[in-house]
Structure formats: C-alpha cells, structure tokens
Amino acid sequence: MQVLKCEYAVRGEIVIHAQRLQQQLQTQPGSLPFDEILYCNIGNPQSLGQKPVTFFREVLALCDHPSLLEKEETKSLFSADAISRAKEILAAIPGRATGAYSHSQGIKGLRDAIAAGIASRDGFPANADDIFVTDGASPGVHMMMQLLLRDEKDGILCPIPQYPLYSASIALHGGTLVPYYLDEKTGWGLEISDLKKQLEDARSKGIDVRALVVINPGNPTGQVLAEDNQCDIVRFCKNEGLVLLADEVYQENIYVDDKKFNSFKKIARSIGYGEDDLPLVSFQSVSKGYYGECGKRGGYMEITGFSAPVREQVYKIASVNLCSNITGQILASLVMNPPKVGDESYAAYKAEKDGILQSLARRAKALEDAFNNLEGISCNKAEGAMYLFPQIHLPQKAIEAAKAANKAPDAFYALRLLESTGIVVVPGSGFGQVPGTWHIRCTILPQEEKIPAVITRFKAFHEAFMAEYRD
Amino acid sequence: MQVLKCEYAVRGEIVIHAQRLQQQLQTQPGSLPFDEILYCNIGNPQSLGQKPVTFFREVLALCDHPSLLEKEETKSLFSADAISRAKEILAAIPGRATGAYSHSQGIKGLRDAIAAGIASRDGFPANADDIFVTDGASPGVHMMMQLLLRDEKDGILCPIPQYPLYSASIALHGGTLVPYYLDEKTGWGLEISDLKKQLEDARSKGIDVRALVVINPGNPTGQVLAEDNQCDIVRFCKNEGLVLLADEVYQENIYVDDKKFNSFKKIARSIGYGEDDLPLVSFQSVSKGYYGECGKRGGYMEITGFSAPVREQVYKIASVNLCSNITGQILASLVMNPPKVGDESYAAYKAEKDGILQSLARRAKALEDAFNNLEGISCNKAEGAMYLFPQIHLPQKAIEAAKAANKAPDAFYALRLLESTGIVVVPGSGFGQVPGTWHIRCTILPQEEKIPAVITRFKAFHEAFMAEYRD
Numbered sequence: 001m002q003v004l005k006c007e008y009a010v011r012g013e014i015v016i017h018a019q020r021l022q023q024q025l026q027t028q029p030g031s032l033p034f035d036e037i038l039y040c041n042i043g044n045p046q047s048l049g050q051k052p053v054t055f056f057r058e059v060l061a062l063c064d065h066p067s068l069l070e071k072e073e074t075k076s077l078f079s080a081d082a083i084s085r086a087k088e089i090l091a092a093i094p095g096r097a098t099g100a101y102s103h104s105q106g107i108k109g110l111r112d113a114i115a116a117g118i119a120s121r122d123g124f125p126a127n128a129d130d131i132f133v134t135d136g137a138s139p140g141v142h143m144m145m146q147l148l149l150r151d152e153k154d155g156i157l158c159p160i161p162q163y164p165l166y167s168a169s170i171a172l173h174g175g176t177l178v179p180y181y182l183d184e185k186t187g188w189g190l191e192i193s194d195l196k197k198q199l200e201d202a203r204s205k206g207i208d209v210r211a212l213v214v215i216n217p218g219n220p221t222g223q224v225l226a227e228d229n230q231c232d233i234v235r236f237c238k239n240e241g242l243v244l245l246a247d248e249v250y251q252e253n254i255y256v257d258d259k260k261f262n263s264f265k266k267i268a269r270s271i272g273y274g275e276d277d278l279p280l281v282s283f284q285s286v287s288k289g290y291y292g293e294c295g296k297r298g299g300y301m302e303i304t305g306f307s308a309p310v311r312e313q314v315y316k317i318a319s320v321n322l323c324s325n326i327t328g329q330i331l332a333s334l335v336m337n338p339p340k341v342g343d344e345s346y347a348a349y350k351a352e353k354d355g356i357l358q359s360l361a362r363r364a365k366a367l368e369d370a371f372n373n374l375e376g377i378s379c380n381k382a383e384g385a386m387y388l389f390p391q392i393h394l395p396q397k398a399i400e401a402a403k404a405a406n407k408a409p410d411a412f413y414a415l416r417l418l419e420s421t422g423i424v425v426v427p428g429s430g431f432g433q434v435p436g437t438w439h440i441r442c443t444i445l446p447q448e449e450k451i452p453a454v455i456t457r458f459k460a461f462h463e464a465f466m467a468e469y470r471d
Numbered sequence: 472m473q474v475l476k477c478e479y480a481v482r483g484e485i486v487i488h489a490q491r492l493q494q495q496l497q498t499q500p501g502s503l504p505f506d507e508i509l510y511c512n513i514g515n516p517q518s519l520g521q522k523p524v525t526f527f528r529e530v531l532a533l534c535d536h537p538s539l540l541e542k543e544e545t546k547s548l549f550s551a552d553a554i555s556r557a558k559e560i561l562a563a564i565p566g567r568a569t570g571a572y573s574h575s576q577g578i579k580g581l582r583d584a585i586a587a588g589i590a591s592r593d594g595f596p597a598n599a600d601d602i603f604v605t606d607g608a609s610p611g612v613h614m615m616m617q618l619l620l621r622d623e624k625d626g627i628l629c630p631i632p633q634y635p636l637y638s639a640s641i642a643l644h645g646g647t648l649v650p651y652y653l654d655e656k657t658g659w660g661l662e663i664s665d666l667k668k669q670l671e672d673a674r675s676k677g678i679d680v681r682a683l684v685v686i687n688p689g690n691p692t693g694q695v696l697a698e699d700n701q702c703d704i705v706r707f708c709k710n711e712g713l714v715l716l717a718d719e720v721y722q723e724n725i726y727v728d729d730k731k732f733n734s735f736k737k738i739a740r741s742i743g744y745g746e747d748d749l750p751l752v753s754f755q756s757v758s759k760g761y762y763g764e765c766g767k768r769g770g771y772m773e774i775t776g777f778s779a780p781v782r783e784q785v786y787k788i789a790s791v792n793l794c795s796n797i798t799g800q801i802l803a804s805l806v807m808n809p810p811k812v813g814d815e816s817y818a819a820y821k822a823e824k825d826g827i828l829q830s831l832a833r834r835a836k837a838l839e840d841a842f843n844n845l846e847g848i849s850c851n852k853a854e855g856a857m858y859l860f861p862q863i864h865l866p867q868k869a870i871e872a873a874k875a876a877n878k879a880p881d882a883f884y885a886l887r888l889l890e891s892t893g894i895v896v897v898p899g900s901g902f903g904q905v906p907g908t909w910h911i912r913c914t915i916l917p918q919e920e921k922i923p924a925v926i927t928r929f930k931a932f933h934e935a936f937m938a939e940y941r942d
Contacts (some may be wrong), residue, residue, distance in 0.1 A: 011857050021576075047571035057536040058802040064798075065532035067525075073544040101758075101765040102517035103490075135606055135768070146643065168791045172617065174645075287572075295797035297606065320639045321609050325796045326766035327535075 014414050015041055018424045034422035038454065040443045041424040043219075043386040045292030045356075049447045053291055053352050055345040056334050058082035060090065060296075063098050063330055066090055081343040084091025089330055098326050104135025104319035106300070107326070110333040114300055122266035126302065132314065133136065133300045133332055135324045137249050137285040140301035142169050143317045144245060144281055147310070148210045149175030155207040157199060157242070159190070161389060161431035161439070163219040178202040178209055181434060187380050189223035190214070192232045199240060211243035213235075217250040217261070217384030220431050220441040222364075224259040224383040230267040234278065243279045249299070250385040252289030255361035259383050266303065279305040286331045288386065290356040298328025298335075363451055364388065364444040370455040374462050384443060387429065392438050398469035412437040416465060421457040485885050486512055489895045496726030505893035509925060511914045512895040514690075514857040516827075520918045524762055524823050526553055526816040527805050531767075533557035534569050534801055552814040560801055569797050575790035577604025577771070578797070581804040585771055588807025593737035597773065604771045604803055605783065606795045608720050608756040611772035613640050614788045614904065615716060615752055618781070619681045620646030621809065626678040628670060628713070630661070632860060632902035632910070634690040649673040649680055652905060659692035660850050661685070663703045670711060682714035683707075688721040688732070688855025691836070691902050691912040695730040701738040714750045720770070721856040724758030727831035730854050731913040736775065750776040757802045759857065761827040769799030769806075833913040834922050835859065841926040845933050857916060860899065863909050869940035881909040887936060892928040 020064075022037045029035070035435065039047060046052060058078045061068070063086050068074045090096045092109025105111060111128035118126035134140040148172065150153065155178040158166045170177045180198040182188040195212070202209050216225045225233075229385060237244040246264040254261055268278055286298035303314060323329075339345040364382035371379035371390040379390035394402075394409050402412030410427035416442075417423055428439025446454050493508045502505070512516060517523060529549045533538070534557050539545045545554065561567045563580020576582060582599035589597035605611040619625065626649040629637045641648045651669040653659040666683070673680050673706065685704060687696045696704075708715040717735040725732055739749055757769035775783060794800075809824075810816040835853035842850035842861040850861035864878050865873075873883035881898035888894055888911075899910025917925050 023524050042572065044572045046568040047566055049566065049568075052570045054538075061536035061539065064535055065528040068532065068548060071548055073548050077539060077542055077548075089538040095518055095520060097517040097520075097766070099523045099764045101513065101515045135796060136793065142792075165791065172788075172791070272789045294571045295568070295570045295794070297794075297796035317643075320636065320643070321613075322607065323766070323768075325606060325768035325799055327798045328796055 012426075012430060014411065014418060014426065015039075015424060017087075017415065018418055018422075021418070023424070032368075032422070033420060034457070037422045037424060038446055038450070039056075039424045040446065040454075041426045041441075042403045043288060043443055043445065044294050045386075045445050046294065048445045050356060050445070051352075052293060053080055053338075053349060055079065055339055055349050056291065056293070056331060057333060060327055060330060062086035063089055064089050064327070066096060066098070079345045079348075081339055081345050085334070085455050089333070093326075095235050098330075102323040102326060102329065104315060104323055105129075105131060106324060106329050110329050111300075112359050113333040114336045117333075118263075118265075121336075122221065122263055122269070124266060124269040126265075130302050130304050131300050132303065132318055133298070133324050135297040135328055136287055137247070137283040137298070137299045137301070138165055139321070140246070140281070140283050140299065140323070141165055141247075142172070143314060144243075144301070145169040145173045145175065147313055147315055148243065149173040152176050153206060153208055155202050155209040156245075157195065157202075157212040159208055159213065159215060160219075161220050161428065161433055162213070163215060163247070164430055166213050167432070176202075176207055178207060179432065182221055182223070183191075184434070184437075185379065187383075188218055188223040188389075190225065190229055190233065193237055195233075195236060196323070209240075209242065212244050213247065214264070215247040216264075217253055219247070219250065219385050220387045220389040220426075222382035222385045222387050222389065223407045224254055224256070224261065226259070227262055227267065230262060230264060231271055234264060234268045234271065234273060235465065238273060238278050243281065246280065246282045248282050249285040249288045251284065252291075252357070253360065253386060254384045255357075255364050256381065256383045258377075261384070265302065275305045277305065284332075284336075289335060290353045291331075291335050293331055293335075296328050297325055297332050298331040299324075300332050314389060337364075359448050360386070360444055363446070363448055366455065367442065367444055370459065374459060374464055377462070382444060386443050388442050388444060389431075389439050390442070392440060394438050395466065395469045395471045397471055398465070401469060410440060413438070413465070414440055417458070417461055420461045420464070423454065423458060474584050481707060483897075483901060485882065485889060486510075486895060488886065489889055492889070492893070500509040503893070504891060505928070506891045509917055509921070509928065510895045511917065511925075512897045512912075514759060514914055514916065515765050516857075517765065519916045521763050521827060521855040521916070522823075523764060524809075524820060524887055526550065526810055526820050527764070527802060529553035529816075530560065531798055531801060531803060534560055535798070537561055537567060538568070550816045550819075552810055552816050556805070560804070564797075569801075571797075573794040573797060573800065574787060575794055576600075576602060577795060577800050577803075581800050582771075584804040586806075589734075589736075589773060592807075593734055593740070595737060597736075601773050601775050602771050603774065603789055604769070604795050604800045605768070606768040606799055606941040607758055607765075608754040608770040608772070609636055610792070610795070611752070611754050611770065611790070612636055612716070612718075613643075614785060615682075615714075615772070616640040616644045616646065617788055618784055619714065620644040623647050624679055626673050627716075628666065628673075628680055628683040630684065630686060630689070632899065632904055633684070634718070634890070636688060636903055637684050639904070647673075649676055649678060650903065653689070653692055653694070655851065655905070656906075658854075659689055659860075660906060661700055661704065661709055663901045666704075666707060680711075680713065682716050684716045684718065685735070686718040687735075688724055689855050690718070690721065691852065691858045691860040691897075691899075693853035693856045693858050693860065695725055695732065696725070697730070698733055701733060701735060702742055705739045705742065705744060706733060709744060709749050710939050714752065717751065717753045719753050720759045720845065723762075723828070724831065724857060725855045726828075726835050727852065727854045732753060736773065739881065746776045748776065750774075755803075755807075757799065757806050760806060761824045761831075762802075762806050763827075764806075766797050767802050769802040770795075788916050830919050831857070831915055832865050834917070834919055835875065837922050837926065838913065838915055838937060841930065845930060846937055848933070853915060857914050858912050859915060860902075860910050860912050863911060865909050866937070866940045866942045868942055869936070872940065881911060884909070884936070885911055888929070888932055891932045891935070894925065894929060922929045
C-alpha cells in the first residue's frame with residue numbers, strides 16, 4: 001500500500017515525541033531538564049518568533065475586509081501603498097469576491113502580477129497562462145508526480161539527501177525514486193557524471209526515468225548551485241529528454257556574497273533554449289524567503305515547454321481541487337511584487353527584509369562554526385536555504401546502542417538530543433545519505449538572541465554523548 | 472494512466488468554453504446574444520454577488536494584521552465581539568503566529584472550538600483529536616481515498632448521481648467506483664435494497680468494497696435524507712463492515728420546513744452505536760452553508776471509529792502537506808461557533824444569515840417551478856444544498872443531433888444553452904444518471920433580482936430548442 005511506504009521525517013516520530021514533551025512541560029513544569037521545546041526540525045520561521053512583513057499583512061487584512069477601504073480611520077491605520085495595492089488586487093478579482101473560488105490556476109490578475117515579477121527577476125518574459133497558483137509548493141509537486149508517474153516502472157531522479165516531500169510524493173503516486181548523490185566533500189556539489197551514471201543504471205533496470213528534481217538553494221544541504229553547473233544540468237535534461245523539476249522555494253535565501261540565485265528558466269533561456277527544448281517546472285512558495293509565511297499556504301508553479309495535451313491534464317488535476325486559497329494567492333502576488341523605491345512602505349519593508357536576511361546569515365554562520373568546533377562533527381557552509389546538515393561521525397558504541405534500541409543511529413542521536421535539551425532536529429536518514437554516514441538537519445531559525453543558548457545546550461549534550469559512547 | 476481516466480465535469484469542457492465566451496464579451500462587446508456569462512455550474516455564491524458575513528471577515532482581518540488590536544481606531548472600525556474573538560484565537564495559536572505552519576491536523580485551540588461546535592450541534596461529545604482541518608472538504612476526501620484504495624480491486628459505493636469529486640478522486644487513486652442509484656421518482660431517495668444489491672454485485676466480481684459515500688444534503692440532487700433512512704444507512708454500514716464517508720458540507724442549507732439536518736454521527740450515537748461499531752468520517756467546509764466562503768479553502772473532517780494504526784496513517788498523509796491554510800482554519804472555527812445571542816454582532820449576523828438562507832429558499836422554489844412549467848422537464852424539490860437537477864426529456868431528434876456533433880445529449884443541450892443565453896450549467900453525464908435519462912445541474916445561486924431574467928432566458932432557449940428538435 002502506497003501510503004504505508006510513504007515516509008515524512010520532518011513531521012515524524014521525533015516531532016511527535018517532542019509534542020508529547022511539550023504537553024508534559026505544560027502539565028508538569030520543571031519535570032524535564034529544559035523549559036521549552038525548540039523546533040529546529042522544520043523551516044517554520046514565524047513559529048520561532050519571526051514577524052511577518054508589515055506591508056504584506058496590511059494588504060491581506062484590507063482584502064479580507066474590503067469595507068475598511070471605505071472608512072476614514074483606515075488611512076491612519078494602513079500605509080498608503082497597502083491601501084492602493086489592496087484596491088488594485090480587488091479590482092483584479094472578478095466581482096471583488098475574495099470569498100469565491102477562482103479560476104483553477106488562480107486569479108488571472110494575480111497570475112499576471114506573478115508573471116511580471118518572474119520576468120523582472122529573470123530578464124526573460126513570463127506568461128500568466130503558465131502559472132498555477134497553489135497552496136504552498138507541495139500541491140504543485142504532488143500534481144506533477146501524479147502526472148508523471150504511471151506505475152513503479154516510472155522513475156524520478158532525486159538528490160540524496162533530499163527534502164522528503166519528494167520521496168513521499170513519489171511513494172504516494174506509486175513511482176520509483178532514482179537517487180543521485182550530492183557530494184558532501186565538495187560542499188554538496190551536484191556532479192553530472194553521477195547523474196548520468198544513476199540514469200543509466202536505472203534505465204538498465206527497465207525504469208523509464210521521466211524527470212530530474214533539483215532543489216536550489218538546497219534542502220537539507222544549504223548549497224547554492226553555480227551558474228555553470230546549472231547550465232550543465234539544463235543541457236543534461238534536454239539531451240536525456242527529462243522534465244526538469246526545479247524546487248526554487250529558497251530563491252531569496254542566499255547568505256554568501258559569491259553566490260546568487262538563478263532560476264533554471266533564466267539559465268535555459270540564457271543558453272538559447274526555448275519552450276520546445278525543455279519541459280521545465282519551477283516551484284515557488286510564500287513559506288520561505290524572508291517572508292516565511294508558511295501558514296498562509298501560498299505558492300505557484302510555472303510550467304513551460306509542455307505540449308497542449310499535457311497542459312490540459314495539469315489543468316484538470318488543478319481543477320479537481322477547485323483552486324488554491326485566495327489569501328495565499330494574494331500573498332504569492334505580493335512576494336513577487338514587493339514595495340518599490342518611492343512607495344510609502346518601501347523603507348520599512350526594506351528594513352524588515354534586510355533585518356531578517358542578515359540575521360539569518362549570522363545565525364547560519366554561528367551554528368555552522370559551532371558544529372565544526374565539536375568533536376566528530378563536520379558541517380558544510382550554509383550558502384542558502386534555512387538549514388545546516390552536519391555530519392555526525394558517531395562512535396561505534398553509539399551505533400551499537402542505537403541498534404539495541406532498534407533505532408537508526410542518527411535517529412538515536414536526535415532522540416537523545418531532544419530528551420536532554422528540548423532541541424528538535426531531523427535525523428539524516430529522513431533525507432537519505434551515503435550509507436554508513438550519519439547527519440542531522442537543523443534549521444537556522446531560532447531567534448538570534450537564543451542562538452548562544454542553543455549552542456551551549458547542544459555542545460553540552462554532544463560532549464556528554466561522546467563521553468558516554470566514545471570508542 | 473489514472474489522471475487520464477479522471478473526469479471533473481463541474482470545471483470541464485463547457486466551463487472552459489464559457490471562459491472563452493467571457494473573454495470574447497470583453498474584447499468584442501455585443502458580439503454574442505447576451506451580455507454576461509452566468510455561472511450556474513458551481514456552488515460559488517460569492518462569485519455571483521453574495522456578500523461575506525461581516526463578523527467572519529472582521530475576525531479574519533484582525534488575525535491577519537494583529538497589530539490592529541493595539542490601535543485605538545480599531546474599536547470604531549470593528550465590532551467588540553470580533554475584537555474579542557480575534558484575541559481569543561490569537562491566544563490559542565502558539566506564539567500568536569498566524570504565519571506559521573500549524574500542527575498537521577490544525578491548530579489545537581481551533582480544533583477545540585470546532586469540536587465544541589459539533590458537540591453543541593449534535594448533543595453528543597466531539598474530540599479535537601478527531602478533527603483534521605483541511606483546505607476545504609476536497610483534501611479530506613482525497614486523503615480518505617488514498618488511504619482506502621490499494622488497487623482497482625478496492626471499491627467505494629457512491630451515489631449516482633454524485634458530486635464528481637468522488638469519481639475523480641477514486642480514479643486518481645486507482646480504485647473502483649461501485650455505483651448505487653438514487654431514485655428520482657421518490658425525490659432522489661436512497662433505497663437500502665439497491666445499496667445491498669450493488670454491494671453484492673460488486674463483491675461477486677471480486678471487488679473489496681471498503682466504504683459508502685453519502686452526500687446529505689445531496690449534491691447534485693438537493694435531497695435531504697429522512698432520519699429513518701439515515702438510521703438504516705448506519706446499520707447497513709455496521710453490518711457490512713463499511714466505512715461511512717458522510718459528505719455533510721451542506722448542513723446549513725435546508726429550505727423546507729419538514730426536513731432538518733442530522734449528522735450521521737448524531738444518528739449513530741442516537742441508536743447506541745459507539746466508536747467501536749462504525750468507522751465514520753464527516754466532511755464539512757466553509758465553502759457552503761450561508762457563509763459560502765469558497766475562496767478561503769477551509770474545512771475539516773471528523774474521523775471516529777478508526778483503529779490507532781489507521782489514524783496514524785491519516786496523520787502521516789496530513790503531515791506530508793504540512794497543514795491547511797491558517798485563514799481557512801480560523802474560518803472553520805468561526806462557522807462552527809458563530810456569534811451568540813447577547814454578542815454585539817449577533818443581530819447583524821442573524822440578519823445576514825437569515826437573509827441569505829431565505830433568499831436561497833425563494834430562488835430554489837422559483838427555479839424549480841420554472842423548470843416544472845417547461846415542456847419535457849421535470850424537477851424534484853430542492854430540499855437543501857445549492858442545486859436543482861432537472862431531468863430533460865430530450866426529443867429523439869435532439870439526441871441524434873448530439874450524436875452527429877459527437878456530444879452526450881445533455882452536454883449538447885448545455886452547450887446550446889450556453890451559446891444562446893450565457894447560462895452555464897453542468898450536464899448530468901458529469902454526475903452519472905440512469906442510462907437513457909438526461910439531466911442538467913443548475914445552481915440556485917444567481918442573485919435574486921436576476922432570477923426572473925434567468926428564467927425568461929432559459930424558457931426562451933428551451934422553447935426554441937424544443938421547436939427545433941421536437942419529434
């Protein structure tokens with residue numbers, strides 16, 4: 001049964017245990033060696049205190065209750081550009097009905113805005129007809145898997161380590177995950193030679209490999225692909241006839257000066273590939289970036305290079321679920337078109353955005369350094385996204401203790417970490433890793449003032465763990 | 472390929488054609504024999520001018536932009552109970568973070584409120600742990616189908632006619648739809664004898680029938696089940712070991728005095744069946760009722776009577792999509808707990824609610840009478856929901872013309888209706904019907920002042936159609 005095969009570690013056993021401990025802290029304060037649970041398992045910034053961007057929320061509130069726009073007091077409560085943006089958005093919604101089902105792909109005027117945002121980001125045109133607005137990025141991924149996978153002989157090339165949405169969705173839709181390994185030694189590099197090898201291996205086993213998933217910036221690895229590497233990936237997909245599924249939800253989360261985000265569509269168009277050369281899907285979400293609006297469930301996929309009959313099937317799947325939520329649709333149009341220089345909100349918006357991204361960069365660096373200072377831990381640089389994925393070189397004794405407890409060694413480590421410190425991380429086995437290596441994924445999202453305490457608690461735990469299990 | 476097999480008529484060919492005509496009206500006004508497209512294909516009240524309930528939108532706006540709660544002007548812009556409700560809701564959300572992913576089942580405090588609303592509706596206890604808050608009702612249906620269907624040997628008993636979400640979801644998840652027929656002659660009655668016959672037929676073909684879908688009030692039929700009938704259905708499910716999937720999204724939409732809504736859970740508990748007797752799922756949505764907040768994508772399913780391992784699988788599927796949108800979650804808690812006598816908003820809320828429901832009842836009656844006054848059309852009473860499903864007794868000549876045009880006869884009729892009047896309805900073939908009978912589904916949602924014009928246009932079309940094709 002496909003549901004039984006599916007695994008989703010970022011909300012798995014350890015998180016459920018953490019929720020139990022959190023209840024225990026409420027009902028029996030002082031009964032645990034820590035006084036709060038610190039969720040570093042999931043990229044959920046606002047759950048850890050990040051504030052929403054004011055402009056976005058002003059517009060949402062006005063669209064939720066449009067009669068505010070007729071009141072005098074509103075002018076003193078909301079910024080002028082939030083008011084004018086809300087009016088523009090309402091004018092773009094048929095009948096100004098924010099409570100109506102929209103077109104299955106999303107409200108046309110909002111898709112126009114999203115396409116304009118993409119075009120301005122990439123310097124290449126984008127088309128509202130290619131946009132499917134979705135409840136976060138996940139439903140888009142499920143739709144594409146549903147479309148691409150007929151049975152277990154259909155395969156999808158996925159990075160290892162990968163975000164478990166992909167393995168879960170492939171399992172749910174009855175296909176086969178064809179792994180390719182990111183190279184930890186070269187900062188989680190993506191080697192075309194490994195891609196090619198894994199593709200040929202799969203084909204020799206009779207697997208019809210239909211698509212390649214690339215997550216850039218990387219989850220859980222935090223790497224940002226170099227432009228050259230992206231060009232090679234695009235050529236590889238064209239030559240091998242693969243759909244390129246580009247998870248680009250961390251496009252705003254870049255923390256190093258020598259890397260920048262390039263969408264795969266921009267790369268493809270830059271090297272002269274048009275619609276006919278390559279079927280390409282780009283996933284974007286309002287949950288990540290500096291906005292971190294996970295709870296609003298907004299996002300979109302931009303699909304290009306598919307034939308009309310295939311697009312019709314995508315439309316049909318989208319239409320079965322009627323439409324994505326309008327609040328999320330509005331927010332997706334906003335994150336792709338934030339305030340501009342000259343707008344009343346611009347200075348405040350810019351300060352909020354820069355404040356969040358600069359703080360994330362500092363937090364990433366502090367955690368990365370802390371991990372690298374611990375015995376038996378090595379951690380690549382967090383160039384982007386919201387995670388670190390350090391390797392834990394576990395002593396043999398710890399591995400045996402895990403075996404005795406019937407746990408994967410990294411799950412054993414993560415569980416002990418939770419029980420000692422309240423820090424929730426996800427074991428590397430949930431993402432996939434080179435056999436015999438062990439990792440954890442830890443978000444960089446605890447509030448900045450809490451980072452020193454997180455590091456202190458983590459260090460104390462790790463040292464005690466190593467002292468207990470050192471070979 | 473499961474996607475190709477899936478059909479979803481309420482957003483199918485005719486709707487796509489209508490969207491084309493709508494664009495034509497914009498670019499070439501006057502080029503068609505009507506000046507607006509009237510969408511009667513889908514239960515989408517706000518797209519046809521229904522206003523959202525003020526109290527609900529006030530609370531949503533305050534939750535979207537909580538800093539409003541600190542401002543003095545807010546007291547003059549919002550009702551006192553909307554302000555206090557928003558404060559309660561924010562207090563129930565961990566970290567007051569309306570932009571964070573929630574628990575996979577939905578925010579615990581909101582589920583508590585939903586459970587309290589259910590308990591107060593039914594007079595039997597409800598438990599927040601049994602609630603899965605979802606983006607409208609559809610994702611809950613998909614989750615259950617995903618769980619229940621392993622392959623094409625697994626079947627689901629579905630009414631014919633049915634809402635095509637069920638046929639689409641069963642097709643997408645690779646199972647078999649086992650039809651049972653609602654009896655048009657007895658006002659779309661549900662006959663246990665037919666259920667039993669269809670179940671035995673399916674079993675004799677080796678189908679493992681796992682669940683029974685009942686839609687009450689009915690979609691597309693508009694019937695409301697009698698309490699006795701519901702008792703029989705519950706007993707049938709228990710005796711046959713079937714999961715009862717109760718689509719109860721129209722629970723607030725009842726237009727006749729001699730019928731009332733009873734949840735299947737209330738019925739089951741009333742006849743003494745507890746958790747162990749019957750696995751039961753109730754689907755509810757913020758899209759229907761008097762609220763009609765389709766675009767907000769809120770809803771929940773209440774699941775009772777499942778074993779712990781099965782519930783864990785439901786939880787896992789829910790967790791793969793992280794959580795439903797928080798705005799929809801809040802709204803689901805509100806529709807299950809609207810203002811009460813004594814609250815500042817109560818009188819306004821009550822007037823809005825009654826106004827909408829009374830108007831819907833008048834519109835249903837006017838359309839029903841109009842259909843029954845036309846040659847060759849017979850229409851059952853709309854007791855509830857948002858639709859009429861008249862039978863069109865098409866002349867043989869029309870059936871042959873449809874055949875020549877390579878269309879189902881009811882699709883041919885609906886297409887001609889659209890092209891003559893701009894009225895969009897869904898052909899009965901999209902819902903299933905007794906072979907050789909032809910229907911259309913028409914919502915009762917056009918604004919009340921437009922109903923006379925709708926009837927006039929419909930009548931003129933139908934008379935011309937009959938004149939053209941009369942045998």
